[in-house]
Amino acid sequence: MENLKALAYELRENVIDMIVEGKAGHIGGDMSVMEILTEIYFDQMNISPENMDDPDRDKFIMSKGHSVEAYYAVLAAKGFFDIKDVIATFSKFGSQFIGHPNNKLPGIEMNSGSLGHGLPVSVGMALAGKMDKKDYRVYTVMGDGEIAEGSVWEGAMAASHYKLDNLCAVIDRNRLQISGNTEDVMAHDDVHERWSSFGWNVIDVADGNDIDQLKAAFDAAKEVKGKPTVLVANTVKGKGSSVMENKANWHHKVPNAEELEQIRKDLAERKEAARRG
Amino acid sequence: MAKIANKQVICDILVEAGKKDKDIVALCSDSRGSASFTGFANELPEQFVETGIAEQNLVSISAGLAKCGKKPYAASPACFLSTRSYEQCKVDVAYSNTNVKLVGISGGVSYGALGMSHHSAQDIAAMSAVPNMRVYIPSDHFQTECLMKELIKDEKPAYIRVGRNAVDDVYEEGNVPFEMDKATVICEGCDVAIIACGEMVKPAKDAAELLKAEGISAGVVDMYCVKPLDTEAIVKAASGAKAVVTVEEHAPFGGLGSMVSQVVGSECPKKVINIALPDAPVITGTSKEVFDHYKMTAEGIAEKAKEALK
Ligand SMILES: Cc1ncc(C[n+]2csc(CCOP(=O)(O)OP(=O)(O)O)c2C)c(N)n1
Ligand SMILES: [Mg+2]
Numbered sequence: 001m002e003n004l005k006a007l008a009y010e011l012r013e014n015v016i017d018m019i020v021e022g023k024a025g026h027i028g029g030d031m032s033v034m035e036i037l038t039e040i041y042f043d044q045m046n047i048s049p050e051n052m053d054d055p056d057r058d059k060f061i062m063s064k065g066h067s068v069e070a071y072y073a074v075l076a077a078k079g080f081f082d083i084k085d086v087i088a089t090f091s092k093f094g095s096q097f098i099g100h101p102n103n104k105l106p107g108i109e110m111n112s113g114s115l116g117h118g119l120p121v122s123v124g125m126a127l128a129g130k131m132d133k134k135d136y137r138v139y140t141v142m143g144d145g146e147i148a149e150g151s152v153w154e155g156a157m158a159a160s161h162y163k164l165d166n167l168c169a170v171i172d173r174n175r176l177q178i179s180g181n182t183e184d185v186m187a188h189d190d191v192h193e194r195w196s197s198f199g200w201n202v203i204d205v206a207d208g209n210d211i212d213q214l215k216a217a218f219d220a221a222k223e224v225k226g227k228p229t230v231l232v233a234n235t236v237k238g239k240g241s242s243v244m245e246n247k248a249n250w251h252h253k254v255p256n257a258e259e260l261e262q263i264r265k266d267l268a269e270r271k272e273a274a275r276r277g
Numbered sequence: 278m279a280k281i282a283n284k285q286v287i288c289d290i291l292v293e294a295g296k297k298d299k300d301i302v303a304l305c306s307d308s309r310g311s312a313s314f315t316g317f318a319n320e321l322p323e324q325f326v327e328t329g330i331a332e333q334n335l336v337s338i339s340a341g342l343a344k345c346g347k348k349p350y351a352a353s354p355a356c357f358l359s360t361r362s363y364e365q366c367k368v369d370v371a372y373s374n375t376n377v378k379l380v381g382i383s384g385g386v387s388y389g390a391l392g393m394s395h396h397s398a399q400d401i402a403a404m405s406a407v408p409n410m411r412v413y414i415p416s417d418h419f420q421t422e423c424l425m426k427e428l429i430k431d432e433k434p435a436y437i438r439v440g441r442n443a444v445d446d447v448y449e450e451g452n453v454p455f456e457m458d459k460a461t462v463i464c465e466g467c468d469v470a471i472i473a474c475g476e477m478v479k480p481a482k483d484a485a486e487l488l489k490a491e492g493i494s495a496g497v498v499d500m501y502c503v504k505p506l507d508t509e510a511i512v513k514a515a516s517g518a519k520a521v522v523t524v525e526e527h528a529p530f531g532g533l534g535s536m537v538s539q540v541v542g543s544e545c546p547k548k549v550i551n552i553a554l555p556d557a558p559v560i561t562g563t564s565k566e567v568f569d570h571y572k573m574t575a576e577g578i579a580e581k582a583k584e585a586l587k
Binding site (some may be wrong): 022024065091092093094095096098099100102111112113114115116145146148149150177178179185186 | 305307308309310311327328329330331333334356357361388390391392393394395560561562563566570
């Protein structure tokens, strides 16, 4: 198996290139979600450019659509498009690689960007799977600020009502949103109890930037019958470099030359460390 | 002097007013930074309500506050405010007639390359179709200031849309003609009447200059009050010209162009050309690149005006 830990750092480097080149990007959330996406796409899901038309393949919705740069990096690594094209054109005039997921691009199922849509749409996809007696699984990733949207809870209710054990949601619990700490903006530290009371199987991932812990959680989710599973993945916003880590103002930011140098150095070091194992 | 964004003017006026009137409340949905409302949140924390990323909640809470005597200003990106919380705007604000001012920030294609989820090209149509909802799209910071001072005085629902970035001035210090709910006539002309709102007023004004150089007399009307629409101003401008051109940062249906066409069609029929965004996801780019691409520029407007006169 590929070294997914090192891969996640390599993909972060792609993200940095995109953001620097395109002069825009939701950098903090890209960095926090990278291991989640890497584990889903390279280990959990049965999905590739070759099987996109197969009705039995697994499905994914990037509900926190603003982290599209991370999503592009992962999709490119899966062979859906060339990373060079993304880096060269991201956010630029006339580009197809816009600042949120768009399903005109190969590999992207649904358009997103307005928060709070991914879970209810995933419920529909999982419900269709039940109706058609298919074995595919549906994955979606939400931000922790995002789950203040009422639609998330409407979807959560429906998912447990319909016993959608083929649905696995992930909350990128990085504890930050645009205006600061999630607990100051709209507190939900009892996130585990809330989802649990909505009838979900809840798995806390102590380190949501650790591929091994994520793998164990996703694997465990597959064994749970009769209810949907949500992973509360405790991540670090801006993960990868001390320049960005746990800093609210890095939600959307383009690093300056000095910051960039440090970020590149930090990412390279961590990638090397991950390679060595 | 650094340019001031319209949203910044809104916040500054609310801070001043809020210091005197404790019933003025500002609400944001994780949008205080993008709304430039951080100043209000910091200076008047007791009068600031954060709802988190929950636009429907934002609007309904505002309505509840208004019902109990508060004067809420709910600021959130125009795209979410006008579509995600549309029903709350319709039922809890307009229909129930609560004194809520809805401030749609980063309107139109301000969010550029973030794509269609973040563009508000339907808000004029959506909001105008709701009885008892007023719709204002000021052009520059001078006009925004005049508008806000009037809105603070009244107790009725309104939707105000402003762009993300500071824009060029249309008016100048000491010369800001403004009457509430009356369009501002920037100049009169006998060949073509150009009626615009918001960020399109400036290029419309510049287009009139370009046309003048070619011997074409163009009138320009700043229709910041999209609803209640100043039909009198439309009829006056259109009657005195051979053709009408409308310009707006909105989809081609249901916006200013549609409304002006209705008025001209029934009151003083003549050719009306609507300049608007396409009925499609707009091309990726900054708002300037988008405007250039769709010829929503002084040159593009002048060109269309000449076409209208053919
Ligand atoms: C419906 C909606 N409201 C507001 C926004 C603007 N917005 C984009 S990202 C963001 C903050 C997201 O925070 P969080 O969900 O915690 O994501 P992360 O920390 O992973 O970036 C907001 C408010 C949006 N995209 N959609
Ligand atoms: Mg977050």
